[in-house]
Amino acid sequence: MIFTVAIDGPAAAGKGTISRAVAAAFGLPHLDTGLLYRAVGALVAEGAEPAAAARALTPANLARDDLRSAAAGQAASRVAAIPEVRAALLEFQRRFARAEGGAVLDGRDIGTVICPEAEVKLYVTASPEVRARRRWLELGGDAAPLPFDRVLAEVRERDARDMGRADAPLRPAADAVILDTTELTAEEAVARAVALVAERRGC
Numbered sequence: 001m002i003f004t005v006a007i008d009g010p011a012a013a014g015k016g017t018i019s020r021a022v023a024a025a026f027g028l029p030h031l032d033t034g035l036l037y038r039a040v041g042a043l044v045a046e047g048a049e050p051a052a053a054a055r056a057l058t059p060a061n062l063a064r065d066d067l068r069s070a071a072a073g074q075a076a077s078r079v080a081a082i083p084e085v086r087a088a089l090l091e092f093q094r095r096f097a098r099a100e101g102g103a104v105l106d107g108r109d110i111g112t113v114i115c116p117e118a119e120v121k122l123y124v125t126a127s128p129e130v131r132a133r134r135r136w137l138e139l140g141g142d143a144a145p146l147p148f149d150r151v152l153a154e155v156r157e158r159d160a161r162d163m164g165r166a167d168a169p170l171r172p173a174a175d176a177v178i179l180d181t182t183e184l185t186a187e188e189a190v191a192r193a194v195a196l197v198a199e200r201r202g203c
């Protein structure tokens with residue numbers, strides 16, 4: 001059975017938590033596509049040429065432990081605006097999405113570009129302030145290396161770059177279900193996503 005769950009949305013909206021929970025609930029493999037762009041961004045910061053780095057990505061590149069930082073997120077969003085980088089990562093994501101047995105992918109363009117035929121499309125969002133607050137708390141709150149205002153500015157900057165780029169801009173697919181997590185706990189957001197997928201799977 002082919003059954004793709006496409007989960008898109010801006011940074012820190014809750015996509016990762018929701019995607020992992022949906023994948024676990026239905027026994028589906030999960031691909032965090034942001035990690036692909038983060039790995040390319042890290043290689044480019046070390047001097048690699050962007051498209052060549054994207055074409056030659058290895059599992060070891062994806063396993064680096066420095067890909068979760070705010071700087072890695074910004075670097076990812078810069079290389080993600082380069083069409084040759086996106087093209088180099090397309091086939092791998094498409095094969096993962098349509099593999100027998102089903103899959104969950106989260107990113108920015110899964111429902112619009114990678115897998116427009118996905119059986120479930122979810123667009124997870126929240127206000128910039130709430131997303132920045134979650135990121136800031138993850139970074140340690142008062143002990144975080146960045147003040148809240150800086151984190152908020154970076155969230156807004158990344159939104160503007162991801163939504164404003166010409167190639168595969170971040171936007172909800174016309175047939176996506178919008179899940180606004182501004183007022184939801186993580187548990188509530190996960191429960192809504194799991195219920196939607198269960199309904200579409202007919203189980």
Ligand code: C5P
Binds near residue numbers: 034073076078162
């Ligand atoms: O989701 P994450 O924050 O890890 O993504 C890092 C960056 O990678 C995003 O800001 C975005 O620019 C880019 N990205 C993308 N398309 C995807 C996934 C991530 O352009 N499918």
